[in-house]
Amino acid sequence: xxxxxxxxxxxxxxxxxxxxxxxxxxxxxxxxxxxxxxxxxxxxxxxxxxxxxxxxxxxxxxxxxxxxxxxxxxxxxxxxxxxxxxxxxxxxxxxxxxxxxxxxxxxxxxxxxxxxxxxxxxxxxxxxxxxxxxxxxxxxxxxxxxxxxxxxxxxxxxxxxxxxxxxxxxxxxxxxxxxxxxxxxxxxxxxxxxxxxxxxxxxxxxxxxxxxxxxxxxxxxxxxxxxxxxxxxxxxxxxxxxxxxxxxxxxxxxxxxxxxxxxxxxxxxxxxxxxxxxxxxxxxxxxxxxxxxxxxxxxxxxxxxxxxxxxxxxxxxxxxxxxxxxxxxxxxxxxxxxxxxxxxxxxxxxxxxxxxxxxxxxxxxxxxxxxxxxxxxxxxxxxxxxxxxxxxxxxxxxxxxxxxxxxxxxxxxxxxxxxxxxxxxxxxxxxxxxxxxxxxxxxxxxxxxxxxxxxxxxxxxxxxxxxxxxxxxxxxxxxxx
Numbered sequence: 494x495x496x497x498x499x500x501x502x503x504x505x506x507x508x509x510x511x512x513x514x515x516x517x518x519x520x521x522x523x524x525x526x527x528x529x530x531x532x533x534x535x536x537x538x539x540x541x542x543x544x545x546x547x548x549x550x551x552x553x554x555x556x557x558x559x560x561x562x563x564x565x566x567x568x569x570x571x572x573x574x575x576x577x578x579x580x581x582x583x584x585x586x587x588x589x590x591x592x593x594x595x596x597x598x599x600x601x602x603x604x605x606x607x608x609x610x611x612x613x614x615x616x617x618x619x620x621x622x623x624x625x626x627x628x629x630x631x632x633x634x635x636x637x638x639x640x641x642x643x644x645x646x647x648x649x650x651x652x653x654x655x656x657x658x659x660x661x662x663x664x665x666x667x668x669x670x671x672x673x674x675x676x677x678x679x680x681x682x683x684x685x686x687x688x689x690x691x692x693x694x695x696x697x698x699x700x701x702x703x704x705x706x707x708x709x710x711x712x713x714x715x716x717x718x719x720x721x722x723x724x725x726x727x728x729x730x731x732x733x734x735x736x737x738x739x740x741x742x743x744x745x746x747x748x749x750x751x752x753x754x755x756x757x758x759x760x761x762x763x764x765x766x767x768x769x770x771x772x773x774x775x776x777x778x779x780x781x782x783x784x785x786x787x788x789x790x791x792x793x794x795x796x797x798x799x800x801x802x803x804x805x806x807x808x809x810x811x812x813x814x815x816x817x818x819x820x821x822x823x824x825x826x827x828x829x830x831x832x833x834x835x836x837x838x839x840x841x842x843x844x845x846x847x848x849x850x851x852x853x854x855x856x857x858x859x860x861x862x863x864x865x866x867x868x869x870x871x872x873x874x875x876x877x878x879x880x881x882x883x884x885x886x887x888x889x890x891x892x893x894x895x896x897x898x899x900x901x902x903x904x905x906x907x908x909x910x911x912x913x914x915x916x917x918x919x920x921x922x923x924x925x926x927x928x929x930x931x932x933x934x935x936x937x938x939x940x941x942x943x944x945x946x947x948x949x950x951x952x953x954x955x956x957x958x959x960x961x962x963x964x965x966x967x968x969x970x971x972x973x974x
Contacts, residue, residue: 520848521871527846528875533953537673541843544672545834551778552831558770558780569771570888573825576725576758577816580824583725583758584807590728591805596790599806604634607752607806611636611717614804615645618748620714624706626732626739627651628719629828630752630808632664633850633863636717647717648709650738655702659686665844667851668776668830673843706738716746716800720753721827722768723807726761729789730805733772733782740784749800751788754808756815756824762787768827775829775887811863819898822890823858832882832892838875847872854882858895866899867908873899931966935959 531537559565576583588598601607615623623640625631625647637647637658649658653670657663660682664670671679676695683698684691687705710716718739722731730751732739743749759768773779792799815824833839833853844852849860849869857872873896882892903909923929938959943951950957962970 518868520868523848524846524871528842531842531846537843540675541673541840548778548834552775555774555778555780565767566887566889569767570825572764573888576760577824583760584755586725587723587728591790594790597804599804601806601808604810607634607808608639610806611750612643614750615715618714622646622713623715623717624648624650624709624713624742626718626742627654629667629850630719630754650706650742652702652736666830666833667828710741710745713746715748715750716742717750718742720751720757723753723758724762725758727789729787732786735783737784740786743800744798747801749803752806752808755812771887772827772829775831814862815859819902820858820862820895823895825888825890826855827888829887831885835881835885837877854892858892861899866903866906870903870908927965931963935961
């Protein structure tokens, strides 16, 4: 009987995993391949860990500015809740207030709509060069590549983004684009791309970037930014930064284009006194960022600087899909990047492995809804569900619960294939049959599991060792004695 049960156990367990080999899309296979490489790259993990720890240390200090941090976070979540529940009203209020001061609003349902709007403005201004402040939404719509195809040079002016553009890479992190690079990496890059002396200090490298970019500000007809917040009651776009490049990108060019997602809206300018410190603290550990600018349109009569015209492109690009109740809270995100810094998965595989604009936990929540659940559902499975992302979110978004909801949605929409369904049913049968589990001793379990998981587990960690007797068996023996 023991031998027979052993054979049944082996058959059930083997069938469950040999049949659980769903056909993987290119996105999934690429994610797995990149993740495996980065997870084994100790030098990459060292750099990432070092840079993340620097932020973690400063965030602890930044939090001390709040007399009651938990209350501030709860208030912020409540403000975002009211903003999203009345999103249509607030966006209309923004448009009315912004256009009263001569600004122009363009509604873009898709990335293509936004790109065509930018191109049309550039053609009207007859420009072949634009300067761009740091903006994740422009990365989302691949603005630089699009403009390059139309012979328009888009120059990144944020130092981190400038480094990444020189290297031909996408941003690695929502807040810190070159987080995976050491100062030696940047010095080598500048030497190779700009022909400067090797082994320069960070200060010297910054001065070189500054010198190269200064001319770009004064010779560009168009400046492009994103927006940290849209203020509905006064019709304003708020931009937070630490280098001054955002202001330079909007002060010298005659035309300012701000591209902002619909979720960035706040009901009132009075909300900034709460959100600016929260964003700064959880993003960089500062009490407040160095430069915080409120744009309410182009230059007004009597003003001496600023753009002659200002356009705001309000982008959907799949964001209305996030309004479904299971993931609605993801619209509260203020893009501080704290969930990335806290995530054990991100710390192991880095930002580029995700293959998406928004990486880490919040990226894994929103990307399947922005770009298609069938192609990106795997991101929601790349999580330990430890809840650390939720714990560190300044607006208390239940990120790990929404990752679980995404998995539920994928199953409900039948995006898992037949072999996966059969595999898990057989696995469930094996796990619920105590006699089968007890019958197969630790040695047999070890052989089966180590064989099935040789590539995904054993190769990188070693064999799994099972106890010769299960807890159930030991408990029965203890009860008898």
